[in-house]
Amino acid sequence: MKKVVVIGGGYGGIKALEEFARNDQNIEVTLIDQHTYHYLQTESYDLVASKIPIQESFIYLPTLIASFGENFHFIHDEAIVIKENQVVCKEGTYPFDYCVIATGSVTKFLQGFEKKGKHSLGVKSLRAALHIKQYFEEELFARLEPKRAQRSFRVIVIGGGLSGVEIAAEMRCYFNQYVKENALSCGNIEIQLLSKHILKGLDQKTRDKAVKRLRQLDVSLVPQYVNEITEQKAILSSGETIDFDFAIFAGGIEPSPFIRNLEYTKDARGFLVVDEYLRVEKNIFAVGDVAVLKDKEGNIIPPTAQSAEQSGVIAAKNILQAISNQPLQRADIRLRGLAIALGGTYAIIVTPFGFQIRGILGWIGKKAIEKWYKWPLKFKAKQGFQKLTACKEKIKKLR
Secondary structure, three states, rough: EEEEEEEOOOOOHHHOOOOOOOOOOOEEEEEEOOOOEEEOOOHHHHHHOOOHHHHHOOEEHHHHHHHOOOOEEEEOOOEEEOOEEEEEOOEEEEEEEEEEEEOOOOOOOOOOOOOOHHHHHHHHOHHHHHHHHHHHHHHHHHHHOOOOOOOOOEEEEEEHHHHHHHHHHHHHHHHHHHHHHOOOOOOOOEEEEEEOOOOOOOOOOOOHHHHHHHHOOOEEEEOEEEEEEEEOOEEEEOOOOOOEEEEOOOOOOEOOOHHHHHHOOOOOOOEEEOOOEEEEEEEEEEEEEEEEEOOOOEEOOOOHHHHHHHHHHHHHHHOOOOOOHOOOOOOOOOOOOOOEEOOOEEEEOOOOOOOEEEEEEHHHHHHHHHHHHHHHHHHHHHHHHHHHHHHHHHHHHOO
């Protein structure tokens, strides 16, 4: 029986596991992750704005893996390095015949951010998103206290990419509705989006519509880079300074510490360079944010959930092909449109057919996409929970 190890339970890793589960080959598959949950980062904008509860923002990995079958296992451990077809972790060493590296990325705190302090967080982890949510909820509660009601509160969001735009829009929209629905007369929560460009890389029409929506919500746009940040002060590229109460980093990513420990070929940013089959070595594949993914024309694909999912499926298929001594599939990863949440029930869906769906219809479409991904995993996790519970009952009876 061939042993396959998947390192990382993110979007790419989960899709690889699902592809292995759909095939009846005689393989043993093990998922290793330092967390026990799959964080649904594409819904972080709703989580930080307190629109969804914590249980809607993750999938519990032990029960999900149990639903795939007896040959699938979950190990809660932190991977350190790969040596001689073994994944070396903090708590143990796990041999493999094939391996999928899918550890994702972490928030990139640029040079000059060393003094960022406890009032600045990224959004790449569930723990950080929950801290942001807590700060936001505390300030909303403070609006009800007479002594603090008139105090303003400033949140700066650093980075004008998809995550930064969605979080700034949702937080601003949520506060607007909070004040309106409760008829409050209180100090403002100011949301400032700091970025030289908004949604860089997208077409001008989409960017213009997004900027218009942000301004309608009263998000303050500051077209500057941030050069340095201290405990509660941001120093801009113009030399100006902005005082803030809380800062959210959404301006870039970098490889996880595990990737930095690996000796495979990397690009200038430290991400793994893969061949046309997504391999870093003959039996080791890399998917999602950790890899430099390209389409057939050689164009680099931005790190998104859908590119991670596509690469996870391709890597799993290629491992199954290799086990069967069949030709491998060349990777052709393409973005099939993009959905951008812009506060409340407004979103923009950029379709691969050249037209957009905006407003409430766009929001319905985006929510449908999110639920289409999440609900099957939630259902499988419940099935896995039932299996584990039945197994425990059998063990009790045997005792």
